[in-house]
Amino acid sequence: MADIEMVIDSIRVSLMNYQRVVILKEKEGERFLPCWIGPAEADAIRIKLQSVAVPRPLTHDLLCNITNIAGLKIKSAIINELKKDTFYAKLVLITHDKSYEVDCRPSDALAIAVRMGAPIFADEKVLKKAGVCLDEETSKPVQPYEPESDRLKIFSESAKDVMSLAEKEAKRLNHNFVSTGHLLLALIKSVSTVAYQVLSNLGVDLSKIPVELEASINQSNFESGGTGLSSALKSAIELSIRETRLLGSGSVQPEHLLLGLVRQGDGIAGNLLKDKEINAEKIYAALIRLNTGAQY
Numbered sequence: 136m137a138d139i140e141m142v143i144d145s146i147r148v149s150l151m152n153y154q155r156v157v158i159l160k161e162k163e164g165e166r167f168l169p170c171w172i173g174p175a176e177a178d179a180i181r182i183k184l185q186s187v188a189v190p191r192p193l194t195h196d197l198l199c200n201i202t203n204i205a206g207l208k209i210k211s212a213i214i215n216e217l218k219k220d221t222f223y224a225k226l227v228l229i230t231h232d233k234s235y236e237v238d239c240r241p242s243d244a245l246a247i248a249v250r251m252g253a254p255i256f257a258d259e260k261v262l263k264k265a266g267v268c269l270d271e272e273t274s275k276p277v278q279p280y281e282p283e284s285d286r287l288k289i290f291s292e293s294a295k296d297v298m299s300l301a302e303k304e305a306k307r308l309n310h311n312f313v314s315t316g317h318l319l320l321a322l323i324k325s326v327s328t329v330a331y332q333v334l335s336n337l338g339v340d341l342s343k344i345p346v347e348l349e350a351s352i353n354q355s356n357f358e359s360g361g362t363g364l365s366s367a368l369k370s371a372i373e374l375s376i377r378e379t380r381l382l383g384s385g386s387v388q389p390e391h392l393l394l395g396l397v398r399q400g401d402g403i404a405g406n407l408l409k410d411k412e413i414n415a416e417k418i419y420a421a422l423i424r425l426n427t428g429a430q431y
Contacts, residue, residue, distance in 0.1 A: 138213055138256035143245065146177050147382060148384065148419035151392040156382060157245060159214070159257065163412035165264040168257055169381050170214070170222050176242035183249045195246040202251070206230055212248035214241050214257040215266050289376060293328055297321045298392075303392060304376065308349060314365045316352040320345055322393055330389035333421045339411055345360060351403050367402035370397040 144160040144167065155177035159168040174249075179195050180256075181187075192200065202209065207228045216223035224244040228235040248255050257266075290298070300321035300345045305313045323341050335341060375395030379387045396404040397415050408414075 137212075137259050137380070138215075139164070139166075139259055139262060141214075141255045143180070143249070146181055146184075147378075147415070148423060149210040157242070157379065159255065161262075166262055167381065168262060168266050169383075170241050172242035172245075172257055176240075176246060179246040180242070180249060183246070183428060195250060197242070199247060203227070206325075207235075209247060209251040209253040210234070211253055212244035212255050214244075214255075214261055216258070216259045222261070222265075244334050270346075272333050273329070288378065289387055290386050293325070294387045294390055294392060295323050297328070297389050299338045300324060308352065310352065312365050312366055313365060313403035314352060315371050316348045316407075317397060317406070318368060318371065318392065319396060319404035320348050322389060322396075327364070327390060328389040329425065331391065331423070332425060333418055336425060337413055337417060338419050339413065344407070346401065347407060351407065365402070367399060367405075371399035371402060371404070374398045389417070391421065 140162040141159040143160050144158040147156045147158060155172050155174055157172050157177065157180065158165070159170065176270070179193055182189060184194070189196075199209075207230060210227040210229045212224060212226055214224050221240045224241040226237045226239055226244050226247060228237060239294055245255065247253070248367055256298070297318070298321070300302050301313055301318040302304075304317045304320045305311075308317075310317070323334065323344055325331055331341075372392070372395060375387055375391040378384075378394050378398070379391050384391070393417055396402070397408055397418065398412065399405050
């Protein structure tokens with residue numbers, strides 16, 4: 136089968152077991168391919184993608200330096216097999232007259248590819264097995280039709296409680312719509328949740344946020360208009376569900392809802408969190424410290 140060119144979309148952290156996941160995306164399509172990798176390899180990829188300077192060469196830098204000295208060129212990195220939930224990869228190296236294929240782990244292949252500027256591919260059969268397809272019009276994960284009652288099953292009881300509280304916050308403020316601001320208010324008032332602990336540990340003054348949010352909700356009309364859920368909140372919820380499915384989590388938790396608000400970005404909640412310099416990567420790091428005590 137054909138090899139499909141991919142790009143690195145993001146590196147995330149599973150909220151189930153706090154392992155890293157590199158998300159590859161079709162360069163000319165809408166399929167995503169989540170691959171589980173180790174924390175060291177995740178850092179090696181992220182350092183290069185973010186152009187972080189390191190005082191001494193890392194292992195992958197060393198390999199690239201040796202490759203250059205040997206007169207080899209990295210032609211491509213290919214995720215070529217998936218066996219028993221394990222991904223396999225290879226690096227294709229060339230000289231002026233020969234070609235070599237070297238078996239390796241996907242994480243190492245990606246770390247070297249980003250350093251050498253080599254294209255990344257995935258075998259079509261791997262994408263058929265493990266790719267996540269998105270709707271061409273909505274860019275949301277394509278799922279079989281689910282009745283609303285079945286769809287709600289993906290939400291944990293704590294997430295349902297937060298959504299219910301968001302509706303109550305909207306009613307308390309005499310709003311006939313529920314916005315991302317109302318959802319963030321609910322998360323801040325749900326003190327027993329991991330999402331609340333994450334925000335608190337990130338240094339956000341949670342005593343001041345409700346006043347700021349209520350002022351933003353009352354002054355802004357870009358999430359109102361009509362009744363029910365605002366379009367921004369619907370988008371944030373879909374992003375929460377997508378986050379849950381991409382990371383293999385069993386159900387949407389309040390922390391997924393928080394990630395959805397951050398990834399939605401331009402709603403009332405997203406803008407406030409951006410002003411507080413809260414992003415998805417900081418949330419992931421806080422989750423790791425909270426649950427494992429690890430530094431990240």
